[in-house]
Amino acid sequence: MRRSKIFLPTLKENPSEASITSHRLMLRAGMIRQSSSGIYTWLPLGYKVLKNIENIIRNEQNLISQELLMPTIQDSEIWKKSGRFEDYGKEMLKFKDRHEHELIYGPTNEELITDIFSKNVMSYKSLPLCLYHIQWKFRDEIRPRFGVMRGREFLMKDAYSFDKNKEDSIKCYNRMFLSYLRIFNKMQLKAIPVAADTGPIGGDLSHEFIILAETGESDVFIDKNILNEVIPDIKYDDSDKIAKLVNKLTAFYAAADDKHNEDKYLNAVKKDDMLQTRGIEVGHLFYFGDKYSKPLDANITNIEGNNSPVEMGSYGIGVSRLVGAIIDAHHDEKGICWPESVAPYIVGIINLRANDILCSELSDKIYNYLINNNIEVLYDDRDEGAGIKLAEMDLIGIPWQIRVGPRGIKNGYFELLNRESGNIIEISVNETDSIIKNIIG
RNA sequence: CGGGGCGUAGCGCAGCCUGGUAGCGCACCUGUUUUGGGAACAGGGGGUCGAGUGUUCGAAUCACUCCGCCCCGACCA
Numbered sequence: 001m002r003r004s005k006i007f008l009p010t011l012k013e014n015p016s017e018a019s020i021t022s023h024r025l026m027l028r029a030g031m032i033r034q035s036s037s038g039i040y041t042w043l044p045l046g047y048k049v050l051k052n053i054e055n056i057i058r059n060e061q062n063l064i065s066q067e068l069l070m071p072t073i074q075d076s077e078i079w080k081k082s083g084r085f086e087d088y089g090k091e092m093l094k095f096k097d098r099h100e101h102e103l104i105y106g107p108t109n110e111e112l113i114t115d116i117f118s119k120n121v122m123s124y125k126s127l128p129l130c131l132y133h134i135q136w137k138f139r140d141e142i143r144p145r146f147g148v149m150r151g152r153e154f155l156m157k158d159a160y161s162f163d164k165n166k167e168d169s170i171k172c173y174n175r176m177f178l179s180y181l182r183i184f185n186k187m188q189l190k191a192i193p194v195a196a197d198t199g200p201i202g203g204d205l206s207h208e209f210i211i212l213a214e215t216g217e218s219d220v221f222i223d224k225n226i227l228n229e230v231i232p233d234i235k236y237d238d239s240d241k242i243a244k245l246v247n248k249l250t251a252f253y254a255a256a257d258d259k260h261n262e263d264k265y266l267n268a269v270k271k272d273d274m275l276q277t278r279g280i281e282v283g284h285l286f287y288f289g290d291k292y293s294k295p296l297d298a299n300i301t302n303i304e305g306n307n308s309p310v311e312m313g314s315y316g317i318g319v320s321r322l323v324g325a326i327i328d329a330h331h332d333e334k335g336i337c338w339p340e341s342v343a344p345y346i347v348g349i350i351n352l353r354a355n356d357i358l359c360s361e362l363s364d365k366i367y368n369y370l371i372n373n374n375i376e377v378l379y380d381d382r383d384e385g386a387g388i389k390l391a392e393m394d395l396i397g398i399p400w401q402i403r404v405g406p407r408g409i410k411n412g413y414f415e416l417l418n419r420e421s422g423n424i425i426e427i428s429v430n431e432t433d434s435i436i437k438n439i440i441g
Numbered sequence: 442c443g444g445g446g447c448g449u450a451g452c453g454c455a456g457c458c459u460g461g462u463a464g465c466g467c468a469c470c471u472g473u474u475u476u477g478g479g480a481a482c483a484g485g486g487g488g489u490c491g492a493g494u495g496u497u498c499g500a501a502u503c504a505c506u507c508c509g510c511c512c513c514g515a516c517c518a
Contacts, residue, residue: 009451011451011452011453011468012452012453012467012468012479013452013453013466013467013468014452014453015452015453016447016452016453016454016510016511017510017511018511019511019512034510036509036510037509037510037511089516091516091517107517108518137518139516139517139518141516141517142442142515142516142517143512143513143514143515143516145511145512150517150518154518155518156518157518158518208518217517280518281517281518282518283518284517284518316518317518318517318518319518320518321518322518350477352476352477353476353477354476355476356476383476384476384479385475385476385478385479385480386476386477386478386479386480387476387477387478387479387480388478388479388480389478389479390477390478390479391478391479392479394478403477405476405477406476406477407477408477415477
């Protein structure tokens, strides 16, 4: 994509509406624009990142679950059946259609998926089953804030598991646990599993995955040693090994303020290993048994030939929130430093002097070379001052910058800069091939 | 919902206290010169001053009402 063509309205100054880093940078980098409190338009650059995150989640979840797509608008009936029509309270957006029929904009999908399940699955032989979708939700938050971190409209991946008994359901829970570790790891995030309250979803087993960040919303108390844990290479069908991993990781003290117990903390963790900070919740696992299957009559015939409510769990990831969380973890004073796995473009070419034939020819050549090699590239071909282009490329955080200028060309090279480290490699103008070698390593 | 703050050009702000018909920087358009870290000069365009009502000869400015947005608390992916 050429910079002269892309719709990328960047801001030089900090918008007054944004107080935290990720929000400020998303507005400045032309990723989002607010439409109403807690509701945002995703501009092309931001939308690319959002889709990249979505795809990381999708690719990993597909190994243990099947994707479908449920609607955003739901009938109020099933919510009345489950009892949450009242329980969910004002956070749930309710409205009527032209026939005065009551509808809601889904804040989550347990009722709907349970309804689908109950109408289509009858026997334990069809289990286990795990389904997920990635869909926009609406929760009428009391106070939306921090941009995309606590929007009212937000993109969420939510998975739902159906099993014939608790034992199998826990196995699925554990697979999700591993899947989440891998997903966040691929985004260069250190996510810590923390024992959690189940809130309005309900249930008796639950973990939150929390990213440590100063701008996080909840206080967390952890044993630092958990940060050194490496995710082992385990297959998803190896339930025993996964269970051991889950046990190992959940054995570390890690709690958000609502579950924190100071005495336990002092007992379990050495003073030097204590870390109290703030965190952003990016994922949540729930096992809740028959909480929804019972009221919604989602029964299966078991091996004895009797009907019993199916065992369920649900597993969420805040997809749009992750964009903010990743920025929070990967930025510096100049702007964003995207991890390659989610970056909107892998390489940014800056033609430092667009009206110089040699610079433009070389820039064009590199641009075409990268396109032909299927590398996502943003080419700043504008006839602007060098400073503007350099500062903007830093701001939007493309992981690799190629700088083509008269100074380098005179000496027969152009520059390849790594955004995060700031390291610059000089590459001979005749060796464009070595760009890829340097990037891929 | 309680507490605080803000609303004036696309963005950031001044003007309001003490009423006299709107200004600055950036951005934008034209031209010239520039060009390795947000350039210089010259010229130009853009505003129902959040909305309504009232006070007044006259309201961005004063009063009342409403709306929107941000920040702190309770809720959550």
